[in-house]
Amino acid sequence: MESNKHQINLPKSEFEMLIKAYEHRLWKHIKPIQRFETGIELQSYKEDNGCWTCESVKFKNRMDDHNYRVSLSTPDCLTNIPYTRKFRNSSVYREWYLTEIRHSYNEIYARIMQLAQTIGYDYNHLVGQLNFTELEQASMDYYLEQNARPPVTQEGKFLPNFHD
Numbered sequence: 031m032e033s034n035k036h037q038i039n040l041p042k043s044e045f046e047m048l049i050k051a052y053e054h055r056l057w058k059h060i061k062p063i064q065r066f067e068t069g070i071e072l073q074s075y076k077e078d079n080g081c082w083t084c085e086s087v088k089f090k091n092r093m094d095d096h097n098y099r100v101s102l103s104t105p106d107c108l109t110n111i112p113y114t115r116k117f118r119n120s121s122v123y124r125e126w127y128l129t130e131i132r133h134s135y136n137e138i139y140a141r142i143m144q145l146a147q148t149i150g151y152d153y154n155h156l157v158g159q160l161n162f163t164e165l166e167q168a169s170m171d172y173y174l175e176q177n178a179r180p181p182v183t184q185e186g187k188f189l190p191n192f193h194d
Contacts, residue, residue: 042149045145045148045149045151046149046151048145049142049145049146049151049153052138052141052142052145053142053156055138056135056138056139056142056156056159057159058108059108059131059134059135059138060159060160062108062131063128063131063132063135063160064160064162065087066087066124066127066128066131067128068170069086069087069089069124070084070085070086070087070170070173070174071084071085071086071087072084072166072169072170073085079172080165081165081168081169081172081173082165082166082169083169084169084170084172084173086177089120089121089123089124090120092120092123092124092127093117093120093123093124096113096116096117096123096127097116097117099112099113100113100114100115100116101116106130108131108134109130109131109134111130139156142156
C-alpha cells in the first residue's frame with residue numbers, strides 16, 4: 031500500500047478558495063514587474079490622443095524606500111521577505127528587485143498550477159497576463175517617441191530636432 035504523505039485532502043471549494051487567494055497575490059505582481067522591466071509607469075487617465083499618460087519610473091526613489099524598509103527590518107510588501115541588503119546604485123537595485131519579484135511571481139504561478147491540476151481548474155486566463163494590451167503598448171511607444179533624446183554628432187553636439 032503506497033501512501034503519499036503530501037497529499038492534501040480538502041474539498042474542491044477549499045482548493046478553489048486557495049487558488050483565488052493565490053491569483054489575487056499574483057495580480058499584485060503584474061504592474062510592478064511591468065514597471066521594473068520597462069522603466070515606464072502607465073497612469074490611470076488618458077491624454078487627448080487616446081493614449082494613456084506615461085511617466086518614467088524614478089528607481090532612486092524606489093531604492094530609497096527599499097533601503098528605509100531594510101533599516102526598519104520590515105518585509106517587502108510584494109514578496110513579504112525582510113531583506114537585509116541596501117543599495118547605492120539604482121540600476122543595480124532595479125535589476126535585483128526585478129529578479130526578486132519575478133521569482134515571487136513564478137512561485138505563486140507554480141502553486142496555482144499545482145492546485146489547479148489537482149482539481150481540474152482551468153487557469154488559461156492567467157497565461158500571458160504580463161503582456162501589455164495594444165493601448166498600453168501604443169501609449170508607451172508614443173511616450174518614448176515624444177521623450178527620445180535627439181541624435182548626437184561625432185563632436186558631441188545635438189543635431190537639430192526637425193519634428194517640432
